[in-house]
Amino acid sequence: MTLHRLAPLGATLAFILATPALAQDDGGRVDWTGPYVGGSFGYNWQKRDGGEHLRFDTDGDGNFDNVVTTATGANAFSPGTCGGSPRGVTPAAGCNDDKDAIGWMGHVGYDMQFGNIVAGVVAEAGDAYVGDSVTEFSTTPASYTMTRRIGWNGNLRARLGWTTDSGIMPYITGGLAYAKVKNSFFTSNTANSFTQTDRNEDGWGWTMGGGVEAKVAQNFSIGARYLWTRYNVGDYRVNVGQGTAPATNPFIITPSGTTDISRGDKFDTQSVMATASFRF
Template sequence: MKFTRIAPLGATLALVLAATPAMAQSDSGGVDWTGPYVGGSFGYTFQKKDNAEHLRFDTNADGNYNDVVRLSGSGADAFSRGTCGGAARGRNPGDGCNGDKDAISWMGHVGYDMQFGSLVAGVVAEGGKAYISDSVTEFSTTPHSYTMTRRIDWNGNLRARVGYTTSGGVMPYITGGLAYAKVKNSFSTTNTAANTGNAFTESNRKEDAWGWTMGGGVEAKVAPNFSIGARYLWTRYKTNDYNVNVSRGTATATNPFIITPSGTTEIGRGDKFDTQSVMATASFRF
């Protein structure tokens, strides 16, 4: 994980937290947010449609997935038939693709707030499930399709947040921090040993994906010890551990995957996994 991407956000939040007492207003109408709380959230997690992503190839075993798989003889690009931002329904682009899956999500949380006049600053930790999947497919000239899919097994985050409470106990806030997901990867292809195809070996099917999250929301006290609200988060995970090694299998000696400098080919994909979520929240405050 590149902490340099998270550092500016963390530094900004730390500065806001440090400056909160000086910025605070003198009266919040008697509403008190200070103290620990526990609760949960329920909502929907979705992804931005990305038709620009491609599978990537390493043919010389140098760890850089920027090579071209070429046909024997002509040297033409073996994957010139295009890609789709989803899971292929068949071996040809005309067969179509199933789109990425957006779905419901839920999380439990625990946190602590400190109030300084009308300003409220705190930290919250969350963990739960987001039932989404993200696929990308490449089509070869053979013709065959090759699909990589990643799913979130469970995810969590640790966030700072800063808000402003009205005299009626309504608090809009901004939030951001560190994010984590346990990601399950999978691979499928119409190129199989049963039809004189290659052999495929997957590595790191489960991986730890770290990243950052940021967003905002609003929370309202509906009782001295109970609050409800809504929040939006945009999250980016870095997923770069999973790859698939392609060896000869039952394919011919002139197979594009094996007439390479290394004798095999590694398949990977882009390392950015972006999600967005909109959740309703409820908290019991001690």
């Protein structure tokens, strides 16, 4: 995790620690019980997926476990792959990194306090703006790139924390996650035809992480949190037809007479966000 990704978390933690404890008229502990609404703003990123490859189904059995070969039996995609968008038609040209970006979310939740233990549930929805590409290079030479982007996303999480009497609460959290995933395809191959299926996918998965929150007024709290999220996707695919390519084209000289292209079925993202909540 690089320093610029930790900056929103670090700045918020520093502010929390520098904020005086919430004054108590009765000398008792701060009470977290009740509903709240608010929002968060921060940074989203994803792991570098240099080991990911495009996958091929050449026999039409629905399993993407085949190798596309030339008429001589050689691997048509032997040049290799990269975890990003291509700068040219060969690996030597390099690839652009995936897109990491700022993000925002709105949330609504409810907490119950039991002594110094605080348990609750929170629902969030917002946008992450991240983009994840993978490119395969063929011997033609040509490049083939699949890109997926998160539209809006949300989660439903449980939280479990421990609060000081003055109202500083570290916590762990986890639950269900959802994202609307938008897929696209680009290739420098202008001979074959390419038909996309399920460009917009429902990415269901789970999320987990932790954070710290502090009550800075009777009805207001601020905090910072980290989440690691995995979305399960995999419906998107591209069917390659003959187009204007010759009958000896590697995509066509297959058991099924065509080739389907897919990619990995896991989409992992991470985020650090500063949070603010109004508590009723």
